[in-house]
Amino acid sequence: MSAGIDLQDVVCDFGSFRAVDHANVSIRPGEFFSFLGPSGCGKTTILRMISGFIDPTAGTIRIGGTDVKGKRPNQRPTALIFQNLALFPLMPIWENIAFGLEMRGVDKATRRAKAEELLKLVDLPGAADKMVSQLSGGQKQRVAIARALAVEPKVMLLDEPLSALDLKLRQHMRAELRTIQKRTGVTFIYITHDQGEALAMSDRVGVMSQGRIQQIADPRDIYNNPANGFVASFVGENNIFEGTAGAASGGHAAFDTPEGRLRARQVAGTEGKPVRLYVRPEHTILSATPAAENSVPVTVEEVAFEGAFISVHGRTATGKPITAELRNDGSATVPEKGAALHASFDPARAALLPDVDVRH
Amino acid sequence: MGDLARRYGPGLTTIILLLVAFWLIMLVIVPNLTLLEQSFRPYLPVVDVGGPKDTYSFSNYLKVFNGEIETSVLGITFHIPVHVKTFLLTIWYSMVVTVACFLLAYPLAYFMAKVVNPKTLPTLLLLLFVPLWVSEVLRAFAWWIILALKGPLNWILLGIGVIDKPVRWIVGYDGVVVGLVYTYVLFMLFPLYNAVSSLDTNQIEAAEDLGAPWWKIHWRIVMPHAKPGIASGSVMVFMLSAGSLLVPSILGSTTSQWFTQTIDQWFKDALDWNTASAYAFLLLVLCTVFVTVAMKLFKVRLSDIAK
Numbered sequence A: 001m002s003a004g005i006d007l008q009d010v011v012c013d014f015g016s017f018r019a020v021d022h023a024n025v026s027i028r029p030g031e032f033f034s035f036l037g038p039s040g041c042g043k044t045t046i047l048r049m050i051s052g053f054i055d056p057t058a059g060t061i062r063i064g065g066t067d068v069k070g071k072r073p074n075q076r077p078t079a080l081i082f083q084n085l086a087l088f089p090l091m092p093i094w095e096n097i098a099f100g101l102e103m104r105g106v107d108k109a110t111r112r113a114k115a116e117e118l119l120k121l122v123d124l125p126g127a128a129d130k131m132v133s134q135l136s137g138g139q140k141q142r143v144a145i146a147r148a149l150a151v152e153p154k155v156m157l158l159d160e161p162l163s164a165l166d167l168k169l170r171q172h173m174r175a176e177l178r179t180i181q182k183r184t185g186v187t188f189i190y191i192t193h194d195q196g197e198a199l200a201m202s203d204r205v206g207v208m209s210q211g212r213i214q215q216i217a218d219p220r221d222i223y224n225n226p227a228n229g230f231v232a233s234f235v236g237e238n239n240i241f242e243g244t245a246g247a248a249s250g251g252h253a254a255f256d257t258p259e260g261r262l263r264a265r266q267v268a269g270t271e272g273k274p275v276r277l278y279v280r281p282e283h284t285i286l287s288a289t290p291a292a293e294n295s296v297p298v299t300v301e302e303v304a305f306e307g308a309f310i311s312v313h314g315r316t317a318t319g320k321p322i323t324a325e326l327r328n329d330g331s332a333t334v335p336e337k338g339a340a341l342h343a344s345f346d347p348a349r350a351a352l353l354p355d356v357d358v359r360h
Numbered sequence B: 001m002g003d004l005a006r007r008y009g010p011g012l013t014t015i016i017l018l019l020v021a022f023w024l025i026m027l028v029i030v031p032n033l034t035l036l037e038q039s040f041r042p043y044l045p046v047v048d049v050g051g052p053k054d055t056y057s058f059s060n061y062l063k064v065f066n067g068e069i070e071t072s073v074l075g076i077t078f079h080i081p082v083h084v085k086t087f088l089l090t091i092w093y094s095m096v097v098t099v100a101c102f103l104l105a106y107p108l109a110y111f112m113a114k115v116v117n118p119k120t121l122p123t124l125l126l127l128l129f130v131p132l133w134v135s136e137v138l139r140a141f142a143w144w145i146i147l148a149l150k151g152p153l154n155w156i157l158l159g160i161g162v163i164d165k166p167v168r169w170i171v172g173y174d175g176v177v178v179g180l181v182y183t184y185v186l187f188m189l190f191p192l193y194n195a196v197s198s199l200d201t202n203q204i205e206a207a208e209d210l211g212a213p214w215w216k217i218h219w220r221i222v223m224p225h226a227k228p229g230i231a232s233g234s235v236m237v238f239m240l241s242a243g244s245l246l247v248p249s250i251l252g253s254t255t256s257q258w259f260t261q262t263i264d265q266w267f268k269d270a271l272d273w274n275t276a277s278a279y280a281f282l283l284l285v286l287c288t289v290f291v292t293v294a295m296k297l298f299k300v301r302l303s304d305i306a307k
């Protein structure tokens, strides 16, 4: 029903440009796995290599344990959902969905029945005889999913399928996709540049930058324990301090900055490498008096009300911007603009990270 | 029109409009109306023109039904007016030319639109255009030389041992078909190329990803998308072929007769412009009817072609 995917030192070069650089990842059968990264980082290229439209320059791709080198897309147990969906505008919806079955020589009555069944699965009954142009964006999305599911793939590959939808529909479709994935048990490999999407839907996320996979972990780990500065900055906001790491003890290290000596978690393997200190705005606490440690005086410059929380933007004596987020539940007093306060954070909540992947 | 005036100023606009009007009225409408009017009048000695015998009738048009000859097709023998036979053969071989042009142009159009590196495309287009710089007469003669009994084609085939004695290529309508295909294939190529290149490549990839073999991708995805291009290319090649006079005159054999040649004979040999005009309009009208019916059959609309 579903198959795992292994990429082993996969490289893809376009001329002298390296689009994917030694990708190593092992995706489990039935997993919802996302590749997350900014536009142009090589996500689509990875997906096209898995589906067979591009041959890797080097490395091995295994689907369900078998090396798929040299196999055409129509010989692989994968189904790709294109960024622009690529529905066939000249066929009615049911023929779109049954296209894969038609290619496999299934008779018309069976094809029609299967199409109706899949339309129910994607919550679009009664659309069988409509044309593609008559559907809304979200409905087209569902048809694309149904068309891919019709060939009973072991792996579904989705290339930013929700990027064309508006926010409300996108959030609805996230849940929908997750439900369909659970119901069918098919391995989903999902591509997105939207961190919220990746974190909300995935079992695991691979964060990419400039052709390299920076970190593979479950969504909580990605957010709470980013492997490097790129991951920390791409997934969420940070207050960042520059400085030099000093002596470490008990997993924490001293960090000398122009704002004074701070302490933060040291990530294994980064000893002696250039690092910066990252702490999330929601872990940054504002107080009228200095805290016992990791305390930096700030002047409040702006208070932005964002609904569920309030962002307080301030600046340190050396001019470094600092943001703190207060929950809008009445528990904290909202500071005035121009107030002189102290920003502090728990050393366990802050990390010393290198800029990008330093394993190579 | 206001647009034109704003862009080029009133003086230049007037000149442009006058030139277009001259083109349309003096070179298209007036000559055609004159011929149409003449086609209904009898061919008379100069003194009788405008006299009591000069009355309107369909008699020129009905001349196509004169002179029955015996013909056999697929073993069935029947009698048919000679000019009707010429007309039917012209339609039939124009269809053959159209189909042959499609079979040649479609793979090339697909190759140009979807396979070839966009950087080498201009070179390819140039190579395709170069033959157009040579006049149509010379190109027809070139084929006449190539296909001649002692021409280079037989010489090469004899040389590599494919045939053991020279083949007479210009028999029946073969030479005409070859010449017309060569002359008009680009009129099929460019509409096809435009149509195929407007197809989203993801559609082709999606079909392949869903398990379609290459020929089904063409049959179910590329050709339906390219239908307007196929239709406009076909209409153009068909109409141009049926209306061509030069190629059938040069590459025709003793047994081939094109309907335009018949019209030409009425004009130049019989000097009967009235009947010639009637035949010319017959060809125009019947070809238009034929194309309209064909388009209905293939469910193509005129607005699709205009795109």
Ligand SMILES: Nc1ncnc2c1ncn2[C@@H]1O[C@H](COP(=O)(O)OP(=O)(O)O)[C@@H](O)[C@H]1O
Pocket: A014, A017, A019, A037, A038, A039, A040, A041, A042, A043, A044, A045, A046
């Ligand atoms: N066929 C190609 N030829 C040359 N460069 C390409 C090709 N396809 C993609 N690239 C380049 O590879 C990089 C990664 O592209 P892509 O995988 O599409 O990124 P993403 O999907 O993450 O936005 C981009 O810089 C892009 O310009």
Ligand SMILES: [Mg+2]
Pocket: A040, A043, A044, A083, A159
């Ligand atoms: Mg992409």
